[in-house]
Every structure is written in structure tokens, then in C-alpha cells.
Amino acid sequence: MSPDAMTWEQERMTELDENISRLFSELGEDAIVSKVYAAVLQRGPLTVDDLAQGTNLDFPSVLKAINRLTTIPLITADMDRKHRIVYRALPPHPAFDAIVTAASWQTRKAIIGASDSPQSTGEEQTNLEVIRRVCDQLAKLTVTSSSSQSPIRTEMVTVARNREQMISYVTESITHALAEVVAVVSPPHLLGPLVWEAIVSRMRSGVTYRRITVFDEIVRHGLRISKREHEETGVDIYYIEPDKMNQKFYVIDKEVVVFFNPDQDPLDFEFAGQVIRNKELALRYVTEFSRLKKQAIPASFLLRCAERARGQLLQRASTILENWEMMWLENKIDYGLFDTLKLNEEKERSVRNHVVSAGLALISNDEIIPDLRLNYIKIREKWESGARGSLKAT
Numbered sequence: 001m002s003p004d005a006m007t008w009e010q011e012r013m014t015e016l017d018e019n020i021s022r023l024f025s026e027l028g029e030d031a032i033v034s035k036v037y038a039a040v041l042q043r044g045p046l047t048v049d050d051l052a053q054g055t056n057l058d059f060p061s062v063l064k065a066i067n068r069l070t071t072i073p074l075i076t077a078d079m080d081r082k083h084r085i086v087y088r089a090l091p092p093h094p095a096f097d098a099i100v101t102a103a104s105w106q107t108r109k110a111i112i113g114a115s116d117s118p119q120s121t122g123e124e125q126t127n128l129e130v131i132r133r134v135c136d137q138l139a140k141l142t143v144t145s146s147s148s149q150s151p152i153r154t155e156m157v158t159v160a161r162n163r164e165q166m167i168s169y170v171t172e173s174i175t176h177a178l179a180e181v182v183a184v185v186s187p188p189h190l191l192g193p194l195v196w197e198a199i200v201s202r203m204r205s206g207v208t209y210r211r212i213t214v215f216d217e218i219v220r221h222g223l224r225i226s227k228r229e230h231e232e233t234g235v236d237i238y239y240i241e242p243d244k245m246n247q248k249f250y251v252i253d254k255e256v257v258v259f260f261n262p263d264q265d266p267l268d269f270e271f272a273g274q275v276i277r278n279k280e281l282a283l284r285y286v287t288e289f290s291r292l293k294k295q296a297i298p299a300s301f302l303l304r305c306a307e308r309a310r311g312q313l314l315q316r317a318s319t320i321l322e323n324w325e326m327m328w329l330e331n332k333i334d335y336g337l338f339d340t341l342k343l344n345e346e347k348e349r350s351v352r353n354h355v356v357s358a359g360l361a362l363i364s365n366d367e368i369i370p371d372l373r374l375n376y377i378k379i380r381e382k383w384e385s386g387a388r389g390s391l392k393a394t
Contacts, residue, residue, distance in 0.1 A: 045086035101193035222336030238296035
């Protein structure tokens with residue numbers, strides 16, 4: 001590189017650092033956090049020692065910034081071939097989009113993507129628009145400066161040793177999808193907005209996403225959440241009996257398989273899952289996906305059945321519950337685990353006891369599950385009989 005080119009490169013990096021610092025400050029982040037992020041983004045993966053020396057920051061300040069950046073998350077930790085802990089940047093677009101998505105989830109009962117318009121007003125709306133604007137600028141600013149850092153792009157097998165690494169590997173694997181992602185998993189938003197935003201982003205780019213999940217999910221995770229994922233976001237979902245979902249995985253472009261560790265404790269070392277780049281193995285799991293899909297109920301049919309069951313449950317409840325209790329039950333039906341309706345402790349205990357004693361809901365692992373009386377076998381039989389348009393389910 002010529003001296004002139006080197007000078008231009010240094011000036012460009014300085015300008016980038018300043019722009020990142022300015023935009024981070026609008027998100028309420030301090031200059032040290034932005035400085036550490038800029039260093040990891042452009043020069044990672046880096047150890048804590050590398051960061052301290054390269055940024056001229058003291059060790060505790062670097063550690064504090066790393067903790068903040070991994071919490072957001074904008075960076076993640078890996079183990080390099082020298083068995084050192086190193087930090088690298090997550091792909092900027094899904095990472096910054098996920099910040100917007102997380103803020104949106106906190107202000108409305110919905111699972112949405114970063115480009116969707118939140119249905120909030122006043123101060124919440126203003127704050128969301130600031131976050132959206134700043135994160136959009138940061139994503140555009142940083143995407144061309146991000147070094148190729150992920151081990152999943154260079155290694156045949158990559159092991160995720162904890163949940164945070166698993167989230168980053170799933171996100172990065174999906175971010176690189178070009179044609180198709182198939183999955184046998186719980187909804188990706190349970191892993192957080194980072195994975196969900198990566199999926200939504202690739203779908204907007206034309207990538208096909210199909211998912212098989214367990215029958216119980218439609219009630220536990222909320223009927224409206226399931227409808228939005230299928231009807232608004234366009235995810236092709238299929239539901240199977242819980243005991244048939246023996247392994248959770250993603251297959252990306254018939255080339256990469258992402259496995260989740262089974263529930264039992266591993267014998268040799270702790271890990272959350274792994275990413276394997278192998279076309280033959282990937283094709284085997286695409287075949288497994290197709291096998292399970294033949295045993296499943298399509299979301300379009302099951303959602304119609306569930307909608308009718310919802311109406312029947314609310315009709316029964318209307319003769320038993322007070323208005324505020326009806327609102328609580330309706331939120332549980334529609335948003336399940338993602339319900340954000342808050343009651344004081346006394347009212348929460350009272351309504352839980354009332355709906356259970358009235359036979360309107362069940363308790364499972366301390367969760368309230370609305371009793372929609374959906375029966376997998378009966379719905380499956382109706383589907384197989386060819387009555388796909390019928391609403392006479394259960």
C-alpha cells in the first residue's frame with residue numbers, strides 16, 4: 001500500500017470511529033463502548049489484551065464495554081485456535097435491526113421485524129423512531145467495514161458452547177442463506193430478536209423459510225403471534241405431535257446444518273449446539289424435514305380451527321368472568337408467553353385461580369394455558385379426510 005493510500009485509510013477509519021461514536025451517543029451509549037465496538041468491527045477477532053493495547057483503554061474499561069456490547073448484542077465471544085477468548089462483531093444489519101425489533105417488542109404485543117411500523121404513540125413512538133433512524137444509519141455505516149470474522153464461514157464444524165454463541169451462529173448461518181431455510185424448531189423469536197430479524201431480513205430478500213414445530217405451541221405462544229408469523233410475515237409453518245420432535249435443527253441452502261443440543265446433559269463437555277457444513281448431511285436432514293412435514297398439520301388449517309376454538313372459549317368465559325378478567329384471558333389466548341398485560345400481584349393471583357377453577361385454563365409448569373380444547377388427532381383426521389376448508393374442528 002502506498003503512503004498516500006495508508007493516510008487515506010487512517011483518515012477513513014478515524015472518520016468512521018467518530019461517526020460510530022456520535023450515533024452511539026444518540027442511543028445512550030458512552031464513548032468507550034463505541035470505541036471498543038469500532039475496534040472489534042474493523043479489526044476483530046480480538047482478545048481483551050488486544051483491545052486494551054489498541055484502544056489505549058484500561059483493562060476494566062474494556063471489560064465493561066465488552067459486557068455491554070455482548071448484552072445488546074453487537075459482538076460475541078469465541079475461542080480461537082490458540083484457545084484464547086476473542087471477540088468479534090456480529091453481522092451489522094441483523095444486529096442493529098434487532099435493537100429496533102427488541103424495542104418494538106417492549107411496546108406492543110407483537111412479533112415484528114425492524115422495518116415494520118410499531119403501533120405505539122406519544123413518547124414511545126418518538127423513542128422508537130429515534131432508535132430506528134440511528135440503527136439504520138449505523139447498519140449502513142458499518143456493513144462495509146466489518147471484517148469477515150465468523151468461524152462458521154471457514155470451519156467444517158463449529159461448536160457453540162453456550163446460548164449466546166448459539167444465537168450468534170444461528171444468526172450468521174441464516175444471514176448467509178441464498179435460497180432456502182428449513183427448520184424443526186420452536187419459534188425463532190424465543191432465541192431473541194437477533195435470530196428473528198435475520199430470518200425476516202432473508203425472507204424479504206426472497207429466501208424461502210419453512211418451519212415445523214410442536215402442536216402445543218399455537219396455544220402456549222399465542223394465537224395472534226402464530227397468525228402474524230404465518231399470515232403477515234409469510235412463514236410456512238407445520239405442526240406435529242410433541243413426541244415426534246426428537247431433534248431441533250436448521251438446514252440452510254441444503255449445505256449447512258445447525259443442530260441444537262438435546263435436553264440431556266452431554267457426557268464430555270458443555271455445549272449448546274453446533275454448525276456443520278456438509279452437503280450430504282444437509283440433504284439427509286432435508287429428507288427428515290420432508291418426512292415430518294407429511295405427518296404435520298399445516299398452519300393455515302390449524303389456525304382456522306384455533307380461531308373457532310378461541311371464540312367458543314371466550315363465549316363460555318363471558319358468562320363467568322368480569323370484564324377485566326375477560327381482557328386478561330383474551331391476552332393470554334392471543335399472546336401467550338409474549339403477553340405484556342401487567343396486573344398487580346393480588347389481581348394476577350385472583351384471575352389465575354378463577355380461570356383455572358372455572359375450567360377455562362390449565363396450569364403447566366406454572367404457566368397459564370388457555371383451554372382451547374384442541375385435539376391433535378381429531379384435527380389431523382379432519383385434515384386427512386380432505387375437509388381443509390371446514391371450520392368444524394375438535
